[in-house]
Amino acid sequence: MAVTEAREALPADGCDLQLAVDYRPPFASGSDSQRAFASGSDSRQAAGKQRQQNGCTLPKVNYQKELEAILAKHTRAGEVPTLLLHSCCGPCSSYVLEYLSDYFSITVLYYNPNIDPLEEYEKRVREQEALIRRLPARHPIQFLAGTYEPQQFYETVKGMEDQAEGKERCFACYALRLKEAARCAADHGMDYFTTTLSISPQKNAAKLNEIGLALEKEYPVRYLTSDFKKKNGYQRSVELSKEYGMYRQDYCGCIFSKRQREQEKASRATEKNGRETD
Numbered sequence: 680m681a682v683t684e685a686r687e688a689l690p691a692d693g694c695d696l697q698l699a700v701d702y703r704p705p706f707a708s709g710s711d712s713q714r715a716f717a718s719g720s721d722s723r724q725a726a727g728k729q730r731q732q733n734g735c736t737l738p739k740v741n742y743q744k745e746l747e748a749i750l751a752k753h754t755r756a757g758e759v760p761t762l763l764l765h766s767c768c769g770p771c772s773s774y775v776l777e778y779l780s781d782y783f784s785i786t787v788l789y790y791n792p793n794i795d796p797l798e799e800y801e802k803r804v805r806e807q808e809a810l811i812r813r814l815p816a817r818h819p820i821q822f823l824a825g826t827y828e829p830q831q832f833y834e835t836v837k838g839m840e841d842q843a844e845g846k847e848r849c850f851a852c853y854a855l856r857l858k859e860a861a862r863c864a865a866d867h868g869m870d871y872f873t874t875t876l877s878i879s880p881q882k883n884a885a886k887l888n889e890i891g892l893a894l895e896k897e898y899p900v901r902y903l904t905s906d907f908k909k910k911n912g913y914q915r916s917v918e919l920s921k922e923y924g925m926y927r928q929d930y931c932g933c934i935f936s937k938r939q940r941e942q943e944k945a946s947r948a949t950e951k952n953g954r955e956t957d
Contacts, residue, residue, distance in 0.1 A: 742877075742888055743909035750782050759818055762903065763788055763864035765856055765874040769806035770927045772875045773814070773919035774912045780816035786867065787811060790825025790859045792832040793852050794932035800827055806926050813923060823867075825859060832933065844936050845881060852933070853882075854890045861894040861902075871903040878907035878916055881931065 753760055762783035766772040772787065779785060789807050794800040804824065811820050835855045839848035857874060864872035873891065877884040884906035891902035907913075920927050929940060 740885065740888070742884055742904045742906040745904045746906075749903065753782060759784055760870035761786070761868075763823075763860055763867065763869045763872040763900075765790060765860035765872070765876070766807055767791060767856075767874070767876050767879075767932070768803050768928065769810040770916055770920040770925050771878050772807065773810060773923070773925070774916040775875045775878060775907050776810070776814055776816065776820060777915070777919065778907075778912070780814075780818050780820055782818075783871070784818045785816075786821040786823050786869070788823045788825055788860055788863055790856055790863075791932060792826075792828045792830075792855070794827075795829065795934040795937065797827070799928070799932070802926060803928070803932070810923060810925065823863065825863075831855065836935075840935060842935075844931065844939055845883065848935065849931075850883070850886050850890075853887055857887070857890050857894055861891075861898040861900060864900040865898040869900055871901050873903035873905055875907065877905055878912050879931075880908065880913060884908065 760783055762779065762785050764772070764775065764779070764785050765788045766775075768791075776785065776787070787807065789804055791800070791803070794803060808822055811822050814820070832852065832855065835851050836848045839846070839851065842848045853874075853876065856876075857872075860872045860874060872894075874887060876882045877887050888902075888904050888906075892904070895902040917927075919925075
């Protein structure tokens with residue numbers, strides 16, 4: 680079964696229709712990816728409205744099952760495809776590498792222009808490289824350093840600086856990083872690309888997969904659908920971080936999430952002090 684066949688095997692009729700979230704990442708106007716995404720989104724929305732009229736409840740896409748179908752296909756064929764894995768940080772990549780290195784020859788791309796400040800970025804790069812050196816893997820894991828270009832991030836999220844974490848600013852940041860991953864994967868002749876981002880409880884797997892599948896139409900490389908939170912992936916990443924003594928940050932990386940986290944800490948401290956003085 681081909682990868683595209685595995686995706687198309689999802690039920691097309693009845694209450695089992697699985698809809699993806701309608702999100703349009705910031706691709707260049709008129710690009711093939713943008714047109715393909717818009718066309719697919721319109722058809723999914725129309726089908727969804729019909730199911731709702733029929734009184735059906737629309738389940739979420741199970742990206743873990745889609746991933747398992749792809750892994751099973753290549754295992755049966757005795758294949759070890761190449762995968763470019765965008766990593767947001769060493770701790771988040773730990774479980775993903777442990778899991779996927781049984782099936783793929785992986786190149787880790789560290790491209791995260793959102794991270795602030797530079798010292799934090801460099802610290803995370805070192806943690807990522809150290810993990811790759813130490814983590815046992817069935818198949819090779821290579822490292823590819825992206826360019827640190829924070830201005831690209833600030834231009835991408837301009838006008839969205841005051842949004843709370845998890846809103847459109849984050850989705851634009853997903854698209855920025857995934858587009859670079861797709862470009863690098865295509866340039867290096869990889870079979871697949873994906874990202875570790877979905878392992879975080881703070882990250883929207885549906886949005887990430889929407890963007891990745893749209894980019895698949897723009898670049899000659901397939902997107903590996905996934906939701907690495909499944910199968911206790913996040914908890915396993917916490918365990919591996921402790922096992923390898925990794926630095927585990929408490930904010931996603933950008934200055935805006937850092938400010939939000941600091942405000943939340945200050946608010947909790949104020950509440951705690953208020954209770955203690957009552």
